[in-house]
Amino acid sequence: MMIATSSFTLQWTHSVEKIEWRETWQVLPEGLWLIEAGVKGSGAGMEPGDDAVYNNGWWTWKPNIAPQQQLVLAASGATPSGWKLCAENNCLELGRRSGPASTISVCP
Template identity: 35%
Template sequence: MAGLGVCLALAAAVTGGSVDPAPGPVVFVPTTHFTLAWTHSIEKVRWEEDYAVAPGQRPGEAPVLQALTARVRGSAAGMEPPEDAVLRKGWYEYTPRMWSPHGLRLTRSAYTADYEWCVSGHCEPLGRWLPSDGGITLLTACEQSATRD
């Protein structure tokens, strides 16, 4: 049985919307729940988004990424929380409008702190799993059997 998780790939390794096995690595991270966190490079405001990885709705369908909750530590120019956000202990909390994104395109730069990958309250830089090439990293729900070694 294949395990659920997240596949990370550099955009340079992707063609036509699917992972191309030739150009670069695809890293599988086994998980069904995680938090993606970052600090805005100019406003220095922390943002956190909680996700789940769920099996596809029908046999043979790819797993899906589900946005559960999000929070932002304050408000700043261009980072206003949505109107339905609730302020709790200094965090604006809300449910993302796009509940099941196809995947996430993470812009990573040598000039800013990396995204943080958090599980059970323990956070580490995303670079622990896949170093940045200074461009886009794609994050998608996947099964371990769908990746290569």
Template identity: 35%
Template sequence: MSLLGVCLSLAAAGVSAQPVFVPAQRFTLAWTHSIEKVRWEEDYAIKLSPDGTTPILQALKARVRGSAAGMEPPDDAVLRNGWYEYQPTTWSPKGLRLTRSIYTADYEWCQTGQCLPLGQWLPSDGDITLLEPCIDQP
């Protein structure tokens, strides 16, 4: 049986490590801005393409805890319980390029109400981590 999820890999040239598979159909990616100290959260789903062959990463909802210079929420955001909530305009990205640094807190992977640092699955090399929808076929 195939499982939907994400594959995490390091984008640095010369890195030959195998991608790490994290099973998930829904998850939240969260982080705190390094300068402004404002928390952001984005909800995603992993689905199959209409023909059932390709996994797709779908952005569902995003929220930011306040606003700050250069990080304003979009015009259509609604303030609800201290969070600006909005619908992302990119619906089916092929994947995300996450900049991770030893000088900032790591991204958090949240699922079923628990959040863990992304480094729980894949250590950072201080550069770009690729997060791509994928299928694990045992």
């Protein structure tokens, strides 16, 4: 499946902590750039970034990582929900049930 967009948001619920997490990504020629991350709590490797700000129930921050060539979203079936991918005011759920991973990358 292809989605024509310049940015998208991923949101999911952590399998152990049952806490919501979201990331906003920008699509660039050099890859996928994580421009903001947010979490509704902390624990089990879900600590907010050092510069996180608390607003409307979310800790948000701007991670400092290089653009990624791809994102691989596992589908273990052990999480309360799949990955919610939203772009251009449309959302879809990936990996709700156990199965092959979904891969997100920039189209040439």
